[in-house]
Amino acid sequence: RVQLVESGGGSVQAGGSLRLSCAASGSTSSACVAWFRQTPGKGRVGVAGLQTDTRKSQYSESVKGRFTLSQLAINDTFYLQMNALKPEDTGLYYCAARTGVCGVGWYLTETFPYWGQGAQVTVST
Numbered sequence: 001r002v003q004l005v006e007s008g009g010g011s012v013q014a015g016g017s018l019r020l021s022c023a024a025s026g027s028t029s030s031a032c033v034a035w036f037r038q039t040p041g042k043g044r045v046g047v048a049g050l051q052t053d054t055r056k057s058q059y060s061e062s063v064k065g066r067f068t069l070s071q072l073a074i075n076d077t078f079y080l081q082m083n084a085l086k087p088e089d090t091g092l093y094y095c096a097a098r099t100g101v102c103g104v105g106w107y108l109t110e111t112f113p114y115w116g117q118g119a120q121v122t123v124s125t
Helices: none
Strands: 003-007 010-013 018-025 031-038 044-051 056-059 067-072 077-082 091-099 119-124
Touching: 003 091, 018 031, 018 091, 018 119, 031 067, 044 067, 044 077, 056 067
Parallel strands: 010 119
Antiparallel strands: 003 018, 018 077, 031 044, 031 091, 044 056, 067 077, 091 119
8 A cells, every 4th residue: 555645736837847746655666657737627637657577658748848746766755846836727736646667657546546626726817
């Protein structure tokens, strides 16, 4: 079993930066860790995914080039660095994990059994 705790949300003006953290307890040595964004009235949408054993990351088109998902080697903490933020990036961000590979379906919410509690990100104009 994996437990995930997010931190680092907040409010920022458009163009600014925030970094979200996801602290994992339990084995994530060979896993897919991903971040999802949820906005009112919509489901959770995949933002970024990371294959922990290869460090290969994948991103949605809307954040590619602005967001970076990484893992600190010495611990099971995953960071989502968000730069050049836009108002449409606003939402509740969830960290999620599953065993195995990310692959082309890294953004499929129903395949992730482990979820954090969410961190709010608000980007104002």
